[in-house]
Each structure stands twice: as structure tokens, then as C-alpha cells.
Amino acid sequence: MTAAIAPGAIGAVLLFLAAAAASDRQERASDDLCGLTVAVPAGFEARRDGDRTVLRPIGGEGLRNVSEIGLTFARSAPSASLETVRPLGPTVARYRLSPESGGSGGPESLLVAERSVAGGVIRLEASIQGDEGGPPDFGPAWHALATVRCTVPAVP
DSSP states (O other), X not given: OOOEEOOOTTOOEEEEEOOOSTTOEEEEEEOSXXXXXXXXXXXXXXXXXXXXXXXXXXXXXTOSSOXXXXXXXXXXXXXXXXXXXXXXXXXXXXXXXXXXXXXXXXXXXXXXXXXXXXXXXXXEXXXXXXXXXXXXXXXXXXXXXXXXXXXXXXXO
């Protein structure tokens, strides 16, 4: 099943591909920079927000402490401020994890990571807010960054 959403400001068209392996669904966003395809983690849904692909937990609307994963393509070199390295299969990601004070929903943690691809980088920004007390689980964010692909080569 394929559903199309009207073009956005930069000509983005969002296609949802219903057939996927295991418990993941596929989301593809095509724009003039890069066609992002990502395996959506189980329990998450995808939507397009401007030049970002946003993943949020299913049923999270209206909750005060919802996590969010944002993916964007940038025609640039990796950010020098991301110094920590994490292996992602055959490649690596550079990242920064920042604790934030949060608000009424509890403390917030922000993960910013980038993975180099042909023609630029794919940037991930993920936030988790909650008062569970343990370390934040960025497993779904790492899964998204590991599986995201630039399926349409970026044209300089």
C-alpha cells in the first residue's frame, strides 16, 4: 500500500511502504537532496516535517514526555564537535550525548549523531524525556541511524 502526501516546501513527497521485513515498516522520503529510506523501529511511526524525517512512538500524541528521532541529510562534512565514535555495522557514527535539565516531564537527554554518506552526512537528533530514573535508551535511534540510506544519490 502506498500513500502520497502533498509536496512540501522543497518538493518532498512522502511515501509509506507497507510491506517490510520483521516488525519494521519502511518510510521513504524523496527530495532534491537525497531520498532517505529508514527501517522504522518497532513501535514507532514516521512522518515528514520540512526537510526532516521524524520518528515518534505510536500513540505518543498528547503525552508530555515523548521521545523523538529526527533524521536529515546535509551536503556537508561531518561536524567537528561530534568527537565520540560508535561503530554502526561497516561504518561509524560520530556523536554527542547531552543531559538537559528538562521540565515537568523529567530530565531530558539529547543525542546528536552523524554518519557519512556519499555527497554529505545523515544527521540524527534524538531526545528522550522521562522520569524513569535509569539511563536513556537510545536503541531505536541507533537502529534508525544504522539503517537509514540515501537511496537517491545527492547531486552537488
